[in-house]
Amino acid sequence: MLPILNKARSLTFILLVTCLWSNASVASNRYYADNTLIPTNGFAWxxxxxxGYYIEDSFLVGxxxxxDGLELDLNLAISYERFxxxxxxxxxxxxxxxxxxxxxxxxxxxxxxxxxxxxxxxETGLDFYNNSKIDELAGILSRKYDFNTGLRLTRSFENSQISVEYLHDISGAYNSWVINTFFSHILPWKNWEFRSGVGFSAYSDDFTNYYxxxxxEEASPARPIYETGTSGSVIFEFHAEYPLNRHWVFLTGVLSTWFTNEIVDSPIVSQGYQHKAMVGVRYVF
Known part of the structure; x- marks a missing residue:
């Protein structure tokens, strides 16, 4: 998957958490072995x-x-029976x-x-708050956020997890499939917790050509017509967490993604990889 955060959802989340309270917080990311996205008896959350402070690069030209900058670390997990x-x-x-x-x-x-x-x-790039056109992207059509539904099969081990997802876009962006696979491992050491994972995603030709x-209509002398087939990406992730006291947790992580040539050869792509690193603190209620 292409690891770009949805800042609009983050802002919505701020409104949600201001009216909630909880006694405990645990990991809930579906890619890791201790996720809480499992059936519960009644309501749980x-x-x-x-x-945190982050550093990242972009794969888009211009x-x-x-x-770098500050970024919110916001997490909410709600479950009711099997939902x-x-x-x-x-x-x-x-x-x-x-x-x-x-x-x-x-x-x-x-x-x-x-x-x-x-x-x-x-034309303004990926920045939700940027209203200035980027010269190298001027004239391209807007690409929408997607929303996908599908099936996910997971096999859990003691401190590891492997999953396969088949998803299909229902937002009307490209109306085709994406396949994600991910293997993760959690290693506790003294008071530290280390998390690592590696995954591969395959994108349909409709996905690749849409984005x-x-x-x-978008072509120019510096931007030729480009059409290609299915594409893919490889992702590697590493995180470390350390409890500073009862409520505060120090955390740091890196995420790297490498794209196949079908994406790299696009006239609006400047490089075949994207990296992001962050360091911060989290308050656990």
């Missing part, structure tokens, strides 16, 4: 909030190859997900889920 809602930014691969657990047996779980895979962008293709 937890949340945490914090902030955008700064280096950017769940999760907004997770404690891991850089986190995001928004809503789902329903169909089967949970013998360390296997099959879910129906809905989630965002790719952030939209336009990275160039239509005749």
């Amino acid at each position: 937890d949340w945490s909030a914090g902030t 955008m700064d190859s280096y950017s 769940y809602l999760d907004i997770d930014h404690s891991q850089l691969s986190g995001g928004f997900i809503i789902g329903y657990s169909l089967i949970e047996r013998f360390d296997w779980e099959l879910d129906i889920l809905g989630t965002n895979v790719q952030a939209g962008f336009d 990275f293709g160039i239509s005749p």
Whole structure:
């Protein structure tokens, strides 16, 4: 998956958490072995909030190859019986997900889920708050955020987890499929907790051409028409957390993504990779 955070959802989340309270908070990212997105007896929820300093680069032409700043670390997990809602930014691969657990047996779980895979962008780039056009992107059509639904099969081990997702866009952005696979491992050491994961995503030709293709309407002397086939990306993630006291947790992490040539060769892509690193603190209620 392309790891771009949805800042609009983060702002919505701020409004949600101001009216909530909880006694405990645990990890809920669906990609890790201690996720809480499993059937519960009745209603259950937890949340945490914090902030961190991040450094990242962009794969789009014309955008700064280096950017940094402060970012909110906001997490909310709500479940009722087999339904769940999760907004997770404690891991850089986190995001928004809503789902329903169909089967949970013998360390296997099959879910129906809905989630965002790719952030939209336009002539102003990926920055939600930027209103200035980028010269190299001037004239491109707006790409919308997607929203996908599908199935997720998970196999859990003691401190590890492997999952496969088949998703289909229902937002009308590109109306085709995405496949995600991810393997993660959690290693406790003294008071530290280390999390690592590696994944691969495959994107349909409709996805690839919608976000990275160039239509005749967008073409220019410096930006030729571009049409390609299915594409993919490889992701590596590493996180470390350390409890400073009963409520405050120090956390740091890195996330790296490498894209296949179908994306790299696009006239609006400047490099075949994207990296992000962060360090911050989180308050656990």
